[in-house]
Amino acid sequence: MQKWKRLSAALGVLLSASLGVTLALLVWEGRWQEAIPLHLCSLSALAAIWLAFSSRQALLDFLWYLGMPGAALALAFPAPAVSGHQALLNASYVVTHALILVIPSLGMARGMRPQRGRSLAMMGALLVIAAVAGAVNRRLGTDFLFLAAPPAGTPLEAVFDAGYPAYLAFLFVMMLSLCLIMDALAGGRKRRK
Numbered sequence: 001m002q003k004w005k006r007l008s009a010a011l012g013v014l015l016s017a018s019l020g021v022t023l024a025l026l027v028w029e030g031r032w033q034e035a036i037p038l039h040l041c042s043l044s045a046l047a048a049i050w051l052a053f054s055s056r057q058a059l060l061d062f063l064w065y066l067g068m069p070g071a072a073l074a075l076a077f078p079a080p081a082v083s084g085h086q087a088l089l090n091a092s093y094v095v096t097h098a099l100i101l102v103i104p105s106l107g108m109a110r111g112m113r114p115q116r117g118r119s120l121a122m123m124g125a126l127l128v129i130a131a132v133a134g135a136v137n138r139r140l141g142t143d144f145l146f147l148a149a150p151p152a153g154t155p156l157e158a159v160f161d162a163g164y165p166a167y168l169a170f171l172f173v174m175m176l177s178l179c180l181i182m183d184a185l186a187g188g189r190k191r192r193k
Contacts (some may be wrong), residue, residue: 004110008103012052015099019045021092025083034081038133038144040070040126045096048103055112063104064114064186065122069178071100079151116186119179126175146171 019042026035037043044067051059080086080093108114133144143149150156150167160167 004106008052008106008110011099011103011106012049015045015049015052015096015103018092018095018099019049021088022081022096025085025089025092026081029084031081033140033142036136036140036142036144038129038136038142040066040129040145041074041097041100043067043129044070044100048100051107052103055107055110057112057115060104060107060112061114061118062122062125063100065118065179065182066126066175067100068104069182071097075101077151077154077156079154114182114186116183118186119176119183122179123176 023035026032037046044063047059047062047067050056051063074097075094078090078093080090083089130145130147134147136142137144137148146156147168150160156167156170159170
């Protein structure tokens with residue numbers, strides 16, 4: 001068990017360093033507002049760091065239902081920010097998203113299990129995050145959660161071409177579907193009411 005905890009902590013430190021690289025590059029380039037952790041993967045990375053040093057069920061549930069599917073999509077359809085130090089930012093992007101998948105997997109290897117029946121609660125949390133991200137986007141001209149426009153070079157661009165309301169509806173249905181799929185795959189006990 002100690003071996004798993006040490007490995008998890010080491011990966012938590014690596015994920016912290018990876019996030020630090022991204023943050024430093026964005027601030028260095030004068031894009032501090034893009035460093036606010038309001039993208040799903042930024043929040044998931046913070047949750048994964050916390051999980052790497054703890055065994056909090058809520059963190060595993062958040063990562064299982066939202067973070068891990070989001071990170072898998074980000075790796076399948078990469079859209080890192082553009083930077084004057086692109087190779088370093090790309091490496092940080094891959095490391096960050098990979099560790100969002102690996103750290104909760106280590107928690108599950110240690111015996112933790114995501115709770116079933118949490119899909120609607122996680123969607124509720126995501127909607128709250130989206131409301132905050134939308135307000136910040138309007139105030140700062142950012143695009144957290146890709147609510148304003150899809151990431152370039154991803155299949156979401158084709159959906160966006162159908163119109164903005166269709167794009168937002170698609171994002172909602174996609175995330176709800178992913179949560180329901182993750183709920184069906186969850187191996188833990190069902191949450192008691």
